[in-house]
Amino acid sequence: MVQYRNRLDQHPHVSPDEAEKLADVSRTFAFRTNSYYDALINWDDPDDPLRRIVMPMAEELLDNLDPDHLHELDDHAIPGVQRKYESQINLLVTDTCAAICRYCFRKTQLNGDEEVTTASPEKVAAWLTEHPEVTSVVITGGEPLILSTPRIDAMLAAIRGVESVTDIRISAKIFAFNPHRILDDDTLVESLGRHSDDGNRIWIGHHFSHPREFTPEAVEAVRRVRNAGVGMLNNVPMVRGVNDDPVVLAEVMNRVYGEGMTNYYVYCLSAVRGNRSLTVPLSEAYRIFDAARSRLTCSARTGKLVIQAERANIGILGVDDGRIVFQVWHARDPSLEGRIFSFAENADARFLNEYAEFHHGTFELDVGH
Numbered sequence: 001m002v003q004y005r006n007r008l009d010q011h012p013h014v015s016p017d018e019a020e021k022l023a024d025v026s027r028t029f030a031f032r033t034n035s036y037y038d039a040l041i042n043w044d045d046p047d048d049p050l051r052r053i054v055m056p057m058a059e060e061l062l063d064n065l066d067p068d069h070l071h072e073l074d075d076h077a078i079p080g081v082q083r084k085y086e087s088q089i090n091l092l093v094t095d096t097c098a099a100i101c102r103y104c105f106r107k108t109q110l111n112g113d114e115e116v117t118t119a120s121p122e123k124v125a126a127w128l129t130e131h132p133e134v135t136s137v138v139i140t141g142g143e144p145l146i147l148s149t150p151r152i153d154a155m156l157a158a159i160r161g162v163e164s165v166t167d168i169r170i171s172a173k174i175f176a177f178n179p180h181r182i183l184d185d186d187t188l189v190e191s192l193g194r195h196s197d198d199g200n201r202i203w204i205g206h207h208f209s210h211p212r213e214f215t216p217e218a219v220e221a222v223r224r225v226r227n228a229g230v231g232m233l234n235n236v237p238m239v240r241g242v243n244d245d246p247v248v249l250a251e252v253m254n255r256v257y258g259e260g261m262t263n264y265y266v267y268c269l270s271a272v273r274g275n276r277s278l279t280v281p282l283s284e285a286y287r288i289f290d291a292a293r294s295r296l297t298c299s300a301r302t303g304k305l306v307i308q309a310e311r312a313n314i315g316i317l318g319v320d321d322g323r324i325v326f327q328v329w330h331a332r333d334p335s336l337e338g339r340i341f342s343f344a345e346n347a348d349a350r351f352l353n354e355y356a357e358f359h360h361g362t363f364e365l366d367v368g369h
């Protein structure tokens, strides 16, 4: 039985001294892990990459970044229905996860003190029916698959009942954090498969970030859901000390491909409070990504390196001749999509607004920071 752990001072691998030192961090940003994921950590190594994913670090209190850098809380049409793009919403169905990633861009929204989670399936379906221009729904949180199966099933049934919605994705890290949630509940696998029609699949957007997350249990959970007819893709956040190494990143992406998932995005972290020490400067991130890509089997090379802006997803295309080149992949204003722009390279810049040209007004695209 997997046990969830929410208190540092009761964690079996954290000494009382360490718990005391990190008490402010876990009061500021939610802490959660579980016995399954903790068993994957080498507790003798203070820099263990999986430890860096879930265990609080003193450095999280050292930056003054914005708690809601992407201004997501301003974009809720009704509670939990967040208008990301003209044709896509994010549906926030819970503020809980099977563990909490220290790099989460919603880390300040996971404390249970904001009204961010969704209304009833009926209200969501009614809102979608009134907005037929929305064709794509990303069910997210928090971790959607931590909800009870009847709640997940009711939400999927409600959204499936809206004819204009042709794309449903579930953003899920539970396959890496606690695959027993899948393995111990055949009714969840059945529900996901039942709502995933040929030609109109449900997609799972996984977050496998490190090769050691591909345990036999995680792989078995992926295979069961995939064999039920669900489509699968993977997004990797690039995190300092976790996968900022071409060999490690390529191993993740090759495992993803080998398990029948599509490599989708490699994310550079957003400028969210508490995250700076986990970020990688963008030009370095590009070089790591490029070196990893050359280690991938040909058809696994589908991933794109991106950074999120307030109103867009921005691709990082390359670094050349002292310039770093970007392209708008997806924007709330569709007329901006495809636009290419570049900044003079700055080896320390971790976010778009840390480039001098951004500040000097040559960044003309209205996509936010």
Ligand code: SF4
Pocket (backbone or CB within 6 Å): 096, 097, 099, 100, 101, 103, 104, 105, 106, 107, 141, 142, 143, 173, 207
């Ligand atoms: S699983 Fe996703 S939502 Fe949950 S803490 Fe990690 S990044 Fe955030």
